[in-house]
Amino acid sequence: MNTGILQAAIAAWMVLATAPCAAARVSNDLAAAVGEMAGFGFGEAHELFDHALRHAAPGTPAWQQAIFGKAVCAHQFSPSSQRLIEEADTLYRQLLAECPDSPYAPRATMHLGRMRELGDYYGDAPDLAGARVLYQQVIDRWPTQDIAGEALLRIAGTFIQTYDATQAVHGVSLLESWLRTHPGEPLAAAMWQYMGGAYLNPLNNHARALDCYLEADRHGLLVLGKEWVVYWRIATIADHFVTNRDVAVAYYSRIITETPNSGKAYESQLALERLGAPVPPITLYTRGARDAARAKETP
Secondary structure, three states: OOHHHHHHHHHHHHHHHHHHHHHHHHHHHHHHHHHHHHOOOHHHHHHHHHHHHHHOOOOOHHHHHHHHHHHHHHHHOOOOOHHHHHHHHHHHHHHHHHOOOOOOHHHHHHHHHHHHHOOOOOOOOOOHHHHHHHHHHHHHHOOOOOHHHHHHHHHHHHHHOOOOHHHHHHHHHHHHHHHHHOOOOOOHHHHHHHHHHHHHOOOOOHHHHHHHHHHHHHHOOOOOOOHHHHHHHHHHHHHHOOOOHHHHHHHHHHHHHHOOOOOOHHHHHHHHHHHOOOOOOOOHHHHHHHHHHHHHHOO
16 A cells, blocks of 8 residues: 555544544633633633634634634733734734624624724823724624624714813714614613713703713613612702702602612702602611521521
């Protein structure tokens, strides 16, 4: 038998025999990397993703997950550095170039925009115009995915965060227009809340800020446990700037009854007394004592 053919046959057999083992190793690396990321162990996860990337077949789902995960780790590692951000940029772009239809492509494009919007390390100057281009790519390429709304919120934010009144008005108008044409937007509450902040500063329009915060609450605030921040703003704007006693009373009361651990419950009680409204009791401590007693009774 020809020696070259025999060697080729043996090599092919070895590839086939080791392929399942390699695939299992890659799968294990990916699972372990995801676990490390869940605990913010970006350094350990970076090594595991790198190992998986070197052993996964290019373009496969495992390869896509590995290159995206490695990029995220480089992007999120703290402290950041120019080298890490450049590595993340290269990896995200490689994923987009080789697998433009990857399920990770929308988020990779979004992350490229975020790296331009924010200063990730000392001396890293933001590039808001460059960020807008990438965010717009997300909207144009994936207009029916939820991430499109997030990208629009990011675009608006690049204008509002300048604290220039003209640019802030433009950013707010982008959000208002988007909400008119996307009534089912999952991030509607966040958009209304963000507009509320913009109308407060730099636009100094308290009446419109109040409307936006009320609309955000109507849609269901997204940051659980921090509802009191919006409640307090609604109550104080209605109380001191817009003179809407009913709204002020309603939200001071909600701070006391729904978020008694906010640190604003006692101030809300004083405000209700001043407004001549019923003052709910603060039940934070009695509620805690009652829960502790019930726990003791439970076998």
